[in-house]
Amino acid sequence: MIDPGSRRHTVAGYLPLLLAVSLSFSCAREQESTSAAQCDPHPADIVTRDFADAFTAREPVVFRTSDPSPVLSVRALSASPSGHLLITDSRSGDLKVVNADGRVVRVIGGDGEGPGEFTVLMDAVFLSEDRIVALDAGRVLVTLFDSKGEVVNALALEEQLDPRVVVAVDESAFLIGGMVSSPGGGNDLARIYSLDGSSTGSFFPADQLLFDTQMVVDGVWGVALPGGSFALGLDVTPAVHLFSETGTHVCSQASELPQWSQLLPRDEPVAMDAATREWIRQATTNFGAAYAAGSVYRQYGSAGEGGVSLLAEYDQDLNLRNIYTSLPGRLVGADGETLFLLGDETVDETRLLRFQAVRPEG
Numbered sequence: 001m002i003d004p005g006s007r008r009h010t011v012a013g014y015l016p017l018l019l020a021v022s023l024s025f026s027c028a029r030e031q032e033s034t035s036a037a038q039c040d041p042h043p044a045d046i047v048t049r050d051f052a053d054a055f056t057a058r059e060p061v062v063f064r065t066s067d068p069s070p071v072l073s074v075r076a077l078s079a080s081p082s083g084h085l086l087i088t089d090s091r092s093g094d095l096k097v098v099n100a101d102g103r104v105v106r107v108i109g110g111d112g113e114g115p116g117e118f119t120v121l122m123d124a125v126f127l128s129e130d131r132i133v134a135l136d137a138g139r140v141l142v143t144l145f146d147s148k149g150e151v152v153n154a155l156a157l158e159e160q161l162d163p164r165v166v167v168a169v170d171e172s173a174f175l176i177g178g179m180v181s182s183p184g185g186g187n188d189l190a191r192i193y194s195l196d197g198s199s200t201g202s203f204f205p206a207d208q209l210l211f212d213t214q215m216v217v218d219g220v221w222g223v224a225l226p227g228g229s230f231a232l233g234l235d236v237t238p239a240v241h242l243f244s245e246t247g248t249h250v251c252s253q254a255s256e257l258p259q260w261s262q263l264l265p266r267d268e269p270v271a272m273d274a275a276t277r278e279w280i281r282q283a284t285t286n287f288g289a290a291y292a293a294g295s296v297y298r299q300y301g302s303a304g305e306g307g308v309s310l311l312a313e314y315d316q317d318l319n320l321r322n323i324y325t326s327l328p329g330r331l332v333g334a335d336g337e338t339l340f341l342l343g344d345e346t347v348d349e350t351r352l353l354r355f356q357a358v359r360p361e362g
Helices: 027-033 208-213 274-281
Strands: 017-019 047-050 055-064 076-079 085-089 094-098 104-108 121-128 131-136 141-145 151-156 163-170 173-178 190-194 216-218 220-224 230-234 240-243 249-253 284-292 295-302 309-314 320-325 330-334 338-345 349-357
Touching: 055 338, 076 121, 085 121, 094 121, 131 163, 163 220, 163 230, 173 220, 173 230, 220 284, 230 284, 284 338, 295 330
Parallel strands: 047 320, 076 330, 121 163, 284 330
Antiparallel strands: 017 216, 055 349, 076 085, 085 094, 094 104, 121 131, 131 141, 141 151, 163 173, 173 190, 220 230, 230 240, 240 249, 284 295, 295 309, 309 320, 330 338, 338 349
């Protein structure tokens, strides 16, 4: 079990991870964190489709380990307005900027504790064509780079615990999502920052399951939407939360996704006997999320042996439209029209798969 107050974990700890711990949320805390604003519920007859029938494959991007600056792993991906890709390479501990031909044109950062280096590179995004923001979870630090990879500024995230994701709100603001803090430790899940380091008050998406099960969650995801709004959620709960560009809560999509298994039995929320540990091992987790072509996509599936991987498609109001099966890889990002899924990673190459949705005519 990982100490939620720790700033440094092993690499394995950065995978979507569930921590069931005994916490004591007061009634006042619960009332403060819940919201009555709910999105429209899911329809009962959600369509389930095969991924291959709904998406057209484009030519994959193949990175070979024999390349001068090899991409060894793709943790996350961001696209610039001109079509360049920013790859968070968690295995090499640096950022790779890739052009439209799939060639690495710039390497930014690397392992270390100096300016522009990372101890635990967690996520990175383009804010604009000439601004990149990268998140070092080890030092709880955000670094701003220009288009040449030069350090513009470094911001210490002193009031957030274990940051996990960065989302571009607009060219001058970004959101940092982190781990749910312990009671009395502040509301640290999400906070919006300006380029000078100033920030909004932190906010927390309403999620009743957290209070029902009394758990700490090490896993947050966020997706930027047009107009500066964004969707935010936790890896272990089916709810999705819509916020404005200022962090104002719009609504929560609380309907449970098809084939979603809750984290813990509600009648025994904190017991850590063998049966509960098995429940956790088999629980559903989130594997990736992205926005493309007017839809929010969220990949999820069971962590247990033989667990099926599914892709949920929402519209911009968080109404669930489709569920897709038989996914060819792990969702790592998107540009305006294309979903990127991580395919095979071998000792010889890493394959980045690209897909576009097939829209019905008329």
